Amino acid sequence: MASLTTATDREDEGLTKAIPFYKDLHTKYVVQLGENTETYEYQASEHLRMSGVYWSLMAMELMNAGDLMKKEELAAWVVSTQQVDGGWGANRGHDTHLLYTTSAVQILAICGQLDKIDADKVASYVRSLQLEDGSFVGDKWMEVDTRFSYCALLTLAILKRLDRIDVKKATDFVSQCKNFDGGFGCVPGAESHAAQCFCCIAALSIGNALHHVDQDQLGWWLAERQCDSGGLNGRPEKQADVCYSWWVLSILEILGRSDWIDKEALKSFILRCQDEEGGGIGDHPGNMSDVFHTYFGIAGLCMLDFFDGKEHEFNQIHPTFALPEYVCKDLGLKAQFFQSVRYP
Numbered sequence: 025m026a027s028l029t030t031a032t033d034r035e036d037e038g039l040t041k042a043i044p045f046y047k048d049l050h051t052k053y054v055v056q057l058g059e060n061t062e063t064y065e066y067q068a069s070e071h072l073r074m075s076g077v078y079w080s081l082m083a084m085e086l087m088n089a090g091d092l093m094k095k096e097e098l099a100a101w102v103v104s105t106q107q108v109d110g111g112w113g114a115n116r117g118h119d120t121h122l123l124y125t126t127s128a129v130q131i132l133a134i135c136g137q138l139d140k141i142d143a144d145k146v147a148s149y150v151r152s153l154q155l156e157d158g159s160f161v162g163d164k165w166m167e168v169d170t171r172f173s174y175c176a177l178l179t180l181a182i183l184k185r186l187d188r189i190d191v192k193k194a195t196d197f198v199s200q201c202k203n204f205d206g207g208f209g210c211v212p213g214a215e216s217h218a219a220q221c222f223c224c225i226a227a228l229s230i231g232n233a234l235h236h237v238d239q240d241q242l243g244w245w246l247a248e249r250q251c252d253s254g255g256l257n258g259r260p261e262k263q264a265d266v267c268y269s270w271w272v273l274s275i276l277e278i279l280g281r282s283d284w285i286d287k288e289a290l291k292s293f294i295l296r297c298q299d300e301e302g303g304g305i306g307d308h309p310g311n312m313s314d315v316f317h318t319y320f321g322i323a324g325l326c327m328l329d330f331f332d333g334k335e336h337e338f339n340q341i342h343p344t345f346a347l348p349e350y351v352c353k354d355l356g357l358k359a360q361f362f363q364s365v366r367y368p
């Protein structure tokens with residue numbers, strides 16, 4: 025159990041050794057991912073391109089290297105791939121899905137190109153996915169999942185069209201996914217999982233319904249996610265994985281409970297997941313890097329204030345909107361927090 029791990033255990037594992045953040049390697053890694061279109065990795069990620077572009081842009085934005093991305097080109101590609109129902113698929117010619125519609129709108133927000141789309145059309149698409157009980161399906165196959173509740177609220181908040189859905193019903197449904205341990209799952213009765221907790225808490229934060237959350241019980245469950253390695257896992261008895269640095273820390277920020285974990289140990293875990301030759305961050309020390317874990321590892325370091333006072337300039341991430349804070353400020357996005365000292 026994380027809470028029983030001593031500092032000495034961690035020192036024995038060499039976790040206190042200072043490891044640098046390889047910013048130049050990481051920016052090169054992300055830029056090359058988008059340019060080397062003949063690689064196996066590029067071809068094999070065709071089915072999630074829209075989210076891949078969002079992860080890449082975010083990783084670069086957080087490192088204050090967004091200017092190295094071809095934002096005009098990316099935004100034009102997004103605009104050109106919107107489908108007649110108002111949504112987006114993962115790539116040109118793929119069926120529309122709420123997940124990729126959210127990524128598309130986030131990309132346009134980061135690129136400052138939201139005015140290039142018909143927001144009402146997107147809002148109608150999102151509205152068409154809400155069911156009578158307030159939940160959301162992702163697409164025509166009708167799977168219900170709290171990931172989609174978050175995506176719907178997030179997309180409409182960015183587009184200033186929250187009034188197009190029943191927000192009260194949406195947050196009531198999310199509240200029904202709360203479990204006895206204070207955590208949340210993908211549907212009522214499903215096991216608590218840190219990534220689903222993020223979707224639920226962020227959805228409630230947008231929907232102004234955080235009264236459904238037990239701040240201390242959930243804070244405790246999340247703090248328990250820290251493993252001996254310093255990394256965080258997604259549920260009891262599972263391996264630590266860099267992406268939970270985002271899923272867990274973002275909620276702790278919303279709850280005002282980020283001091284409940286050992287931040288130095290988590291920083292060290294994330295830094296040890298870097299590929300110090302090829303760049304990028306993997307899910308676990310020694311594993312191959314990918315852009316998903318690169319983004320969420322950097323997001324974790326940002327929220328841990330790793331870059332404060334260092335030579336690297338960086339942009340802070342907003343824990344509810346998963347966008348750079350400056351973008352949220354520019355768009356006037358507002359979210360509810362238990363303690364809103366640092367976020368708008």
Ligand code: GRG
Binds near residue numbers: 123171219257263267
């Ligand atoms: C804009 C940040 C943002 C998100 C959009 C897509 C989405 C909404 C949220 C995804 C939430 C989610 C459920 C992520 C899954 C993360 C993950 C590592 C799942 C692995 O689950 P298991 O069961 O692994 O394979 P564990 O770690 O439990 O062993």
Ligand code: ZN
Binds near residue numbers: 265266267268307
């Ligand atoms: Zn992961």
